[in-house]
Amino acid sequence: MMTAPMKTLVWGEFRHEKKNPKVAEIYPQGIHETIADFLRKESEFDVFTAFLDQPEHGLTEEVLASTDVLLWWGHMAHGEVADEVVARVHRRVLEGMGLIILHSGHYSKIFKTLLGTTCSLKWRESTDKERLWNIAPHHPITAGIGDYFELPVEEMYGEPFGIPTPDELIFISWFTGGEVFRSGATWQRGNGRIFYFRPGHETYPTYHQPEVQRVISNAVHWARPTVCIPDICPNSPPLEPLSHDTEVAERSTEGLR
Amino acid sequence: MMTAPMKTLVWGEFRHEKKNPKVAEIYPQGIHETIADFLRKESEFDVFTAFLDQPEHGLTEEVLASTDVLLWWGHMAHGEVADEVVARVHRRVLEGMGLIILHSGHYSKIFKTLLGTTCSLKWRESTDKERLWNIAPHHPITAGIGDYFELPVEEMYGEPFGIPTPDELIFISWFTGGEVFRSGATWQRGNGRIFYFRPGHETYPTYHQPEVQRVISNAVHWARPTVCIPDICPNSPPLEPLSHDTEVAERSTEGLR
Amino acid sequence: MMTAPMKTLVWGEFRHEKKNPKVAEIYPQGIHETIADFLRKESEFDVFTAFLDQPEHGLTEEVLASTDVLLWWGHMAHGEVADEVVARVHRRVLEGMGLIILHSGHYSKIFKTLLGTTCSLKWRESTDKERLWNIAPHHPITAGIGDYFELPVEEMYGEPFGIPTPDELIFISWFTGGEVFRSGATWQRGNGRIFYFRPGHETYPTYHQPEVQRVISNAVHWARPTVCIPDICPNSPPLEPLSHDTEVAERSTEGLR
Amino acid sequence: MMTAPMKTLVWGEFRHEKKNPKVAEIYPQGIHETIADFLRKESEFDVFTAFLDQPEHGLTEEVLASTDVLLWWGHMAHGEVADEVVARVHRRVLEGMGLIILHSGHYSKIFKTLLGTTCSLKWRESTDKERLWNIAPHHPITAGIGDYFELPVEEMYGEPFGIPTPDELIFISWFTGGEVFRSGATWQRGNGRIFYFRPGHETYPTYHQPEVQRVISNAVHWARPTVCIPDICPNSPPLEPLSHDTEVAERSTEGLR
Secondary structure, X not given: OOOOOEEEEEEEOOOHHHHOHHHHHHOOOOHHHHXXXXXXXXXXXXXXXXXXXXXXXXXXXXXXXXXXXXXXEOOOOHHHOXXXXXXXXXXXXXXXXXXXXXXXXXXXXXXXXXXXXXXXXXXXXXXXXXXXXXXXXXXXXXXXXXXXXXXXOOOEEEOOOOOOOOOEEEEXXXXXXXXXXXXXXXEXXXXXXXXXXXXXXXXXXXXXXXXXXXXXXXXXXHOOOOOOXXXXXXXOOOOOOOOOOOOHHHOOOOOOO | OOOOOEEEEEEEOOOXXXXXXXXXXXXXXXXXXXXXXXXXXXXXXXXXXXXXXXXXXXXOHHHHHOOOEEEEEOOOOXXXXXXXXXXXXXXXXXXXXXXXXXXXXXXXXXXHHHHOOOOOOEEEOOOOOEEEEEOOOOOHHHOOOOOEEEEOOOOEEEOOOOOOOXXXXXXXXXXXXXOEXXXXXXXXXXXXXXXXXXXXXXXXXXXXXXXXXXHHHHHHHHOOOOOOOOOOOOEOOXXXXXXXXXXXXHOOOOOOO | OOOOOEEEEEEEOXXXXXXXXXXXXXXXXXXXXXXXXXXXXXXXXXXXXXXXXXXXXHOOHHHHHOOOEEEEEOOOOHHHOOHHHHHHHHHXXXXXXXXXXXXXXXXXXXXXXXHOOOOOOEEEOOOOOEEEEXXXXXXXXXXXXXXXXXXXXXXXXXXXXXXXXXXXXXXXXEEOOOOEEXXXXXXXXXXXXXXXXXXXXXXXXXXXXXXXXXXXXHHHHXXXXXXXXXXXXXXXXXXXXXXXXXXXXXXXXXXXX | OOOOOEEEEXXXXXXXXXXXXXXXXXXXXXXXXXXXXXHOOOOOEEEEEEEOOOHHHHOOHHHHHOOOEEEEEOOOOHHHOOHHHHHHHHHHHHHOOEEEEEHHHHHOHHHHHHHOOOOOOEEEOOOOOEXXXXXXXXXXXXXXXXXXXXXXXXXXXXXOOOOOOOOEEEEEEEEOOOOEEEEEEXXXXXXXXXXXXXXXXXXXXXXXOHHHHHHHHHHHHHOOOOOOOOOOOOEOOOOOOOOOOOOHHHOOOOOOO
């Protein structure tokens, strides 16, 4: 079965990379370009990038209309993302676009808008090792990942994580310092699929690690839209006969949506 | 076990009642006062009311801080509810306050903010009978309700309903005109419990019906807060020894939340 | 991407067809053969059939080992299915095999074993029309199905349906006689996907109807295994250093699983 | 509000305690009696005990009929529990009885019957410390428990844990050796509430620890039955007029449940 290539858009905040030489050393073209690079190895993906300081953050109506799956990395400038653009992305996810939220994106406006909760957590930037346990070995997102994989050094995120109960819990992390975290989880919202994936602090080479790349690539496949259904709230005629009621016509219809 | 009375706040938009004589006839003091009246029969509830045209819609910081469970009826003026007040209610639900959304409140800002989806549906104001089937006979919200109950005439709401999968599906409605609807459903969001209950169009005497009163009263009991936990996102020291890493001090901490 | 054909096994009880001329008229070769016939139109499926009165009900170790997705129709002879065969199917689902349970299969041993609940319901064999509402328009199982479809005459199944909360609710049925039913639902159990689909009483030509065929065909695609993981419960060595404890060796290990 | 005392039955296998002096030293009267002792401090509980080697394992029809919440500890003799008694407990849970499964009870017949999955896991009896993180601070089961609590030495249980996705995830454990585990989880099955709680290996004094006692006591309160509904599968007359169909009478009714 021939299928059209998936328009995959990697969005990066692209600020740490310009300010912190340590980050620039790891991700010389930006985190988003590193992610785009490994996704381009998949022939089925047609990969684009965008970032905060572009007009409309690179997320115009046209760009989003043709995007199948959007990946999101942001951290220090969540507040600079325009509410109008957030509303646009929100609408597209509910219509069917896939969305993959990475690491500190847990505090992005779009993630909080879609989930409706605080999305808060514990955190520590130190020398923790992270071991991600595969809780869902049957899930397409964990294909090729064994029982677990390790990140030699990563920022710690700890529970409680202020999210609604995920539809599917994919990974749970163990940290050297004694914490645990639901580090991979999915939610269906409207017609779109959402995957949150914890790893990826800017001062570590996390996105160069093969297992991380594999999970993200799997997630893009999994998040592929099946439909694009705009929001409607229709006044619907009955499908079966109703009884006659002379009062109906007299009822006010003011305030009908 | 002695327990403190539950501060129960019934919020009504209170506009249809002033504009439409048909509505005023059914609910002379407003829908919110009718609901408050039957809730006052429960000795454990301490019942208050508030409405849109009061200062801050009657939902000041003080009022909300002492509210255990908030009930919400709105329809024609969702857009007039101030975003600041919505954010305040939102925060209180995530801290632990119970919230019961009634009927057309499916399109209220607070419901959409908490669920993150369109909350759209099909609708028809006609002569449908509604029969609500009890899908969860074990649930405290259905105590005293048998297999089903009927509303002789109600507005129709039909699927698909644009909500995240409920934690618990409580009622499914059958309508004469041929539709079905998930008319009772619960969600945990943060530390607060949310119940959506479909019936209650303003031009029908729905809130005078005993089964409807029983369900709402049960739901207030069920939604009682267990905790009040303000949102934090703490930098947390390790609980287990970490390895020494001389580079940690050099890492930038700009942009930390 | 070339993929191996999916081994699809349609299992039928094949008793009503031999005893009741009305059923034989609708399904001359048996319900299972009618289902197999329309599935054979999909080039990706390699379709087989089996039935109760074959040795081991046609469900030998070899047959099941090579089956990707199993479809199950049974009604009057659930009790004749050997417990040993049920255990075999059960194990295969937990390893990864897909399972589609049709209509009266709600009371089959395998469905009750997998779900752990009564699987009871209300029922009536009469002249009800059934209208199945599509609750999950984004789901692969509803591809090509619009808002709803109708079966002109079908047996009624009504709530409460004694099942665990489904992972995904796909269809809700409306019946002329006033009932509703969760008529399409999915569960993940172990590594296998399960879909229950309500329609298909033996005295109606339900499996000849295009929408029913489309849903079942979609479900076979959806239930395709991603893995085959045998059950293990391993004693696992630590991945991190443990403290020394001289008492460990003295502890009894009797009764270890 | 006066409420009747809750009949709480603590069931123990009571074998390790007789065979292993180390276990007998920690639990001289048996694990079940230690658990019963701390539950008896709650005035609302009426606490009884039973064990494997009693006639019918102490779980007669009469005993179960009057039991509100059953706690279950078993390990080395799961296979000796009679299938008939398991079916009896199963039926009572679906009717409404609460069930709390402790530690190695993950492999009990009743837990596997109710969940329908392997319930397998990784394990290691060594010197791990266990830290249980409170994932659900709003939940009645975690009342009085802070962010986490620790068990200085416990058996390790590791993921993947072969269970259906819990309705509510309550605790996640961190182990010194590098594993994580979903160590507190709830499921609704039929009208009964089920809580699985991981800690409690027989060679450690786990059930003497205050936090463990608090969680179990909270869970008994939470699991209190709301109803007792026997299983039925009724032929139901229509609630709305059906069209006349002369063929209905001719349809075979053989095989009706």
